[in-house]
Amino acid sequence: MRYLLAALATLVLLAGCSDSSPAWRPLASAPEARTEVAGAALARRVAVVGGLTATGQASARVDLYDPRRARWIRLPDLPEARHHAMAATRGGRLYVVGGYRPASEGGAPADTAxxxxxxxxxxxxxxxxxxxxxxxxxxxxxxxxxGGVSDAAPRTLAATSLHLDLRTLQWTPFPGVTPAREHLGVTSLAGQVYAVGGRTADLRTNVATAEAYDTRRGAWTRLPDAPTARGGNGAVAADRRIVVVGGERPGGTIPQVDAYDPSTGSWRTLPASPRPRHGAAVVGIGRTAYQAMGGPEPGLSVSPTLMALRVPRD
Incomplete structure (x- = not known):
């Protein structure tokens, strides 16, 4: 009995030292620590694109985490280094658009795709x-x-949104988010494009604004504000909800996790992240939201951390 009690005490101590909440769990760290990365779900795997290294250098590296095999895979590097790019996937293809060019090339927003x-x-x-x-x-x-930034000198927030027809390869502008903002979370679910949070013209001004763009009607709808104002966050569709993770504010990175249910038009709070970060790749696969890499402190900081949240059902 004495040995049993000692073993139980050890387990309790280990549980108390764990950095994971009941719903969050740590996974294999990425091969390289980066921040301001782009992310997307590629064939039910977590793709992480570009970003900034610990020295502030733009990266062309692309990594892929396979949850089934619990390992990272190196994909071909981007043709050019980028940070703050945008990524999405369809039919096993990974699309990467824009981002900032390396500082050695002037650091301006790019028009590449x-x-x-x-x-x-x-x-x-x-x-x-x-x-x-x-x-x-x-x-x-x-x-x-x-959303995003269209010009760095002077810094100009994009007034319009864009879409690329993947059949004709024609770009078309359409109305942007209101207010115009950058570092926001964007995802899609059931024919709607969702935009949550972000920063306005003042880098320190985060918003809780949430909007949905109906791709059939071609119109934006204002949703109830999210519970947490944030910038530098990600948003994903997981278990038929929009899950918003991460971000930063002057006081630190944001642990709160919010979820919007389109069927009820309401928000709820999910388990907070034990390792909050900004500028991370936030990717949804099934019921799970992944947060890969990103900065654990405001400003330039990097991490190789990968965490997964199994979205709890009501």
């Missing part, structure tokens, strides 16, 4: 205007690019 398939990057038509620090999602045959 590429698609990866058959382990080869191919160029797409250039964006009508440069774009960085926005979000991307795909609905049916269109790639949507929402």
């Amino acid at each position: 590429w698609v990866l398939f058959d382990r080869r990057w191919r160029p797409l038509p250039r964006l009508p205007e440069p774009r960085a620090a926005g979000g991307a999602a795909i609905v049916r045959n269109r790639l949507y690019v929402i």
